[in-house]
Amino acid sequence: MSKLSDDTILKVENLAIHYPVGGGFLSKPRRHLHAVDGVDLELKRGECLGLVGESGCGKSTLALSILGLQQPTRGQVIVDGHEVGDGLDRMARARITQMVFQDPYSSLNPRQTVRKTLEMPLRVHGIRSAGEIGDRIGEMLKRVGLRPEAAERYPHEFSGGQRQRIGIARALILEPKIVILDEPVSALDVSIRAQIINLLLELKETLGLSYIMISHDLGVVEHMSDRVAVMYLGRIVETGSWETIFSNPGHPYTRALIAAIPDPFKRASGTKITGEIPNPLDPPTGCGFHPRCPEMRDICRTPPTPELDEVETGHFIRCRRVGELFTPRQISEQPQGHSSNGPHPDSFRPRLPIG
Numbered sequence: 001m002s003k004l005s006d007d008t009i010l011k012v013e014n015l016a017i018h019y020p021v022g023g024g025f026l027s028k029p030r031r032h033l034h035a036v037d038g039v040d041l042e043l044k045r046g047e048c049l050g051l052v053g054e055s056g057c058g059k060s061t062l063a064l065s066i067l068g069l070q071q072p073t074r075g076q077v078i079v080d081g082h083e084v085g086d087g088l089d090r091m092a093r094a095r096i097t098q099m100v101f102q103d104p105y106s107s108l109n110p111r112q113t114v115r116k117t118l119e120m121p122l123r124v125h126g127i128r129s130a131g132e133i134g135d136r137i138g139e140m141l142k143r144v145g146l147r148p149e150a151a152e153r154y155p156h157e158f159s160g161g162q163r164q165r166i167g168i169a170r171a172l173i174l175e176p177k178i179v180i181l182d183e184p185v186s187a188l189d190v191s192i193r194a195q196i197i198n199l200l201l202e203l204k205e206t207l208g209l210s211y212i213m214i215s216h217d218l219g220v221v222e223h224m225s226d227r228v229a230v231m232y233l234g235r236i237v238e239t240g241s242w243e244t245i246f247s248n249p250g251h252p253y254t255r256a257l258i259a260a261i262p263d264p265f266k267r268a269s270g271t272k273i274t275g276e277i278p279n280p281l282d283p284p285t286g287c288g289f290h291p292r293c294p295e296m297r298d299i300c301r302t303p304p305t306p307e308l309d310e311v312e313t314g315h316f317i318r319c320r321r322v323g324e325l326f327t328p329r330q331i332s333e334q335p336q337g338h339s340s341n342g343p344h345p346d347s348f349r350p351r352l353p354i355g
């Protein structure tokens with residue numbers, strides 16, 4: 001029996017991943033690094049959820065556990081009605097969830113032709129007919145904008161953008177339902193980024209995919225996401241629809257990330273933050289963001305960690321001062337939320353430079 005409503009393809013419930021560190025001979029006692037610390041997420045079919053936060057906040061760790069490659073310390077992940085790690089083995093998982101990595105060069109085997117790279121998952125999953133394998137590879141290369149001859153070439157013979165197209169083909173060859181895109185354009189030349197983003201959007205529509213798009217840069221997820229979740233020190237600090245996050249963000253961290261987007265289309269103001277994300281082995285008391293927060297007051301230092309409050313329908317903020325800092329918009333002012341399966345209101349978005 002399905003554990004999810006029909007339109008929910010992925011649910012993450014109270015997920016925590018704590019890495020044991022230290023504890024070797026003559027070293028400090030073993031401690032636990034809270035890489036992910038109580039995350040709840042939901043992904044609707046056909047939706048793109050942008051997951052944003054600075055380096056080290058736990059984005060990739062969360063992704064690995066959705067893929068079933070990292071055992072949770074607590075909580076659970078349910079994909080397409082099955083609990084990951086319980087009712088769902090590795091093979092079944094690979095047919096539902098796949099990942100596109102940041103660096104297409106290091107994620108591809110330099111000694112394998114593209115054909116070999118794309119063929120292997122098919123063979124592992126029991127597709128043995130040479131004809132079918134050839135057809136599937138040919139069709140996939142076409143979908144990602146590569147010529148059929150690309151199949152016989154090696155990764156080093158391609159440009160960065162082309163290599164990422166191969167990475168996308170590899171992720172899609174088993175026809176998954178969910179694709180996790182972990183910084184899929186950050187390693188690419190700025191002029192190529194828009195092409196890859198547009199390709200990803202097109203594939204999402206034609207193949208009916210659901211995406212989790214991970215980035216440290218809100219500007220990148222802005223072009224793709226229906227909803228956005230902002231992460232800091234292993235926790236979601238704000239989540240809401242794309243329109244809400246960009247037009248009426250409430251958490252000072254989200255505002256700072258928006259202020260850091262290098263484009264002239266910013267729709268919300270905020271103070272850029274400086275300094276590093278704190279050491280997760282020694283997190284600040286109270287609100288984890290307080291040492292860097294421009295709105296910090298004494299109350300923000302006091303335990304416990306603030307809760308994620310629903311400040312308006314579907315918009316959650318984790319901030320002690322949310323009552324003072326955030327004003328919900330009047331209902332009549334709220335833009336029409338686009339449904340998770342509906343088209344993006346691209347007319348409201350900054351235009352993508354076409355490289």
Ligand SMILES: Nc1ncnc2c1ncn2[C@@H]1O[C@H](COP(=O)(O)OP(=O)(O)OP(=O)(O)O)[C@@H](O)[C@H]1O
Binds near residue numbers: 054056059
């Ligand atoms: N295998 C591991 N053992 C111990 N600590 C780890 C391990 N993997 C990640 N970490 C730590 O967990 C925290 C979260 O790491 P993670 O890679 O998930 O962050 P991230 O948000 O993906 O960062 P980036 O943007 O740099 O990719 C970091 O403090 C990292 O050092």
Ligand SMILES: [Mg+2]
Binds near residue numbers: 060061182
């Ligand atoms: Mg990462």
